[in-house]
Amino acid sequence: MLRRTLVHLSESPTAKAVVTRTPLRLMSRRFVPGETVEDFLRAAGEANALGLAVTGNYLGEAEHDERTARQAVATYLRILEGILGRGIRGNISVKPTQVGLEIGKDFLKDNLRPLLDRARERDVFIRLDMESSAWTQKTLEVFEELWAEGYRNIGPVLQSYLRRTLDDARRMNELGARVRLCKGAYVEPPHLAFQEKREVDRNYLEVAKLLLSQGVYPALATHDERIIDSLKRFARENGIGPEGFEFQMLHGVRRDLQQQLTREGYNVRVYIPFGESWYPYLMRRLAERPANVLFFVGSVVKDSPLGFLWPGNRRR
Template structure:
């Protein structure tokens, strides 16, 4: 019931208009979304940089419905990376292929992402292809492996989700290819035939994938807010002589900022995924709808920071 309600609300433009003009709602959103413009997004990245934390910027928006929207998204990404370079920020962005036209035409999507990759490569930066639901997993991996990685092996990487039953096989594939991977748990509501319904299995799969990537992968991104898993990663790194520059931790903007700073203080690398753009309301509502437990997750992590005096 909660999921259906959240999805319904995410598609109501009149509510979106109200929320965008509501000070309290915007204040809540600003905790997790770095404003609506390239300027505010870069400001957030600069603030993180001052704390020794790197970032990956993500322009909010998922599947587009026509070619013009896909090209406009690509244009905005090109403007974004230009501004990051101009301001002396590390050029690192996350992109959803559906926002560049994956559901319209593979050729259109490839044209758009290649334009972004070419510019980012020139700046010595990096592009992460976000993973969406399991319906896109193989399509995204195939697109990456056949159309992008051969020409941009240093510039582009993918995301794998430990919630999916297939992920350890995909981890082994990534190790063989020596491509860069972000491992996360996954926020999408998936059928039990393709994903683990039990959180304990998702966590166990994450730890196994994480350890394989840390030992044999190419600079993996360990995306988690689970303090137990983070501590296990640190223990595993120390026990196996894995240096801090061999991997990085990754977290969401606004979530467990205390833990982000602790990781940096202890000498490990930390990158924050920073979403921004006008589509922040549907973004937040869809993330909550995909797995209503995310609401408890966000609330719980905010409370943890409050208890720690942040």
């Protein structure tokens, strides 16, 4: 219930107008290290120093204006040059509706090609993030059309909550595409998506095993320790070495686990978003773990004039 409400709020302009004027802006810092390319590069350098690869995302989505969609790609080109210039171990993640999917598939492809070309020259991978089910089919079509044009430095994301995902994974394996698998962050209807966490997790494991055994360098994006342990075991038992896949996690979530996996010799990549449009991203992170809402409310109250009422502050 709370999850649904928070995801719906992530799409509400009124809620956005209210929330972005509150201290939530400061709180978004846990998940979003800053607003500029420089902020991203700093966070990326810090992650690299800890042995973590990164993927950079310039926050934005649901863009209808061609000029803004083009500006987003210009920013991605600046990120790419920053990654190359500073020797960052990293790649890029792009939301299709930020760079023009709502305007049209052809617009999006034209818009994206300069980024794909420059990234290909320097062997940098571009990930097409997956958004709500309204965009799944079109996003996969765009991906396949670019693949047919010969781009091999691009790959899609599949979401284990969608019922179609096992079939999509088979198709991606046939093509030889690099897939990121996540659970899915939007609210979807029962005819399209599993509603129970148990089913989403079961499907995650099934699809992940298929990608590990028949796919190309899959990215297993999850913070779910039970799933991670089970996939480590599956890989070991099937002779799939740690060089054959990577784990991915979000900036600011389970840093302990990110470090532990790195120490164990696994490839770990951290998704680092940056930019002004942090509101829907933050709301989806709160929705994933309602305990975060309490954590955030707690830090607002603690730092407010009512802070003396907060249990931890009373001792002061």
